[in-house]
Amino acid sequence: GAGVSQSPRYKVAKRGQDVALRCDPISGHVSLFWYQQALGQGPEFLTYFQNEAQLDKSGLPSDRFFAERPEGSVSTLKIQRTQQEDSAVYLCASSLVSRDTEAFFGQGTRLTVV
Amino acid sequence: GQQVMQIPQYQHVQEGEDFTTYCNSSTTLSNIQWYKQRPGGHPVFLIQLVKSGEVKKQKRLTFQFGEAKKNSSLHITATQTTDVGTYFCAPFTGTASKLTFGTGTRLQVTL
Structure with a gap:
């Protein structure tokens, strides 16, 4: 694709539900980053991949958060x-x-937990 | 980790006025990038600075990297309403490849 694609664009989840957010990076891009941005705040680093290797996950706020990039392209x-x-x-x-x-x-992806 | 501070946090100017945001680090940086995020949008890359004392210009925007590579600035001449948004610096230290953002400066421009 021409750019980085994320899906879904919007997600409403009930408290306690599990969610999965998808990222399709630009083809051939080695590095992939995830950020969390609360309203009115800057992007906070969550995790970083180089190809399929997760080199840094220091920003994941708890063990409820998990990221993967098994084939070095799409990440969840x-x-x-x-x-x-x-x-x-x-x-x-x-x-x-x-x-x-x-x-x-x-x-x-805008996630709203109700 | 320690966040890089940007000042001011917020600035409101009238169209045509100049604007400057500063990014300050307590540690020496290897390089620094700048991004702009429009309201409701995603960050968009503006520039990368690598050399001590480097100055780069993009039309009305002037980016500078300090001699000690501990600070950087973005100056906008004669602001326009299209300049509205939040400007983030993204510093890199050592050999780290992690992209993290400064605290950001939100710019509001009114007619």
């Missing part, structure tokens, strides 16, 4: 037993290599 962010404080926009970004190249962001 899973949140188990959602809580109200999980409500936020989840952004995915990819870059060709890593530190020296620009990151391209998807439109994000």
Whole structure:
């Protein structure tokens, strides 16, 4: 595709439900990042992949959050037993290599936990 | 980890006025990127600075990297309503490849 694609764009979950958010990066991009952005705040780093390897998951707020990128392309962010404080926009970004190249962001998934 | 501070947190200007946001780090940076996020949108890459004292210009935007590579600034000349948004710096240290954002500066421009 032409850009980073995220699905769904909007998700409403009842508290306690599990959700899965998908990210399709730009083809050939090695690096993939996930961020959580609460209303009025900046993007907070969650986790980072280089190909299929998850090199940094220091930003995942709890063990309810899990991310994978099994074949080094599409990535899924899973949140188990959602809580109200999980409500936020989840952004995915990819870059060709890593530190020296620009990151391209998807439109994000807005998660609302009710 | 320690967040990089940006100042001001918010600025409201009239169209035509200049605007500057500063990004300050307590540690030496290897390089720094800048992004803009429009209201309701996603961050969009603006520029990357690598060299000490580097200055880059994009039309009305001027980006600067400090001599000590601990701070950076973005200056917009003669702001327009299309400049509205939040500007984030994204600093890199050492050999780390993790992309993290500063606290951001929200710019509001009115006619």
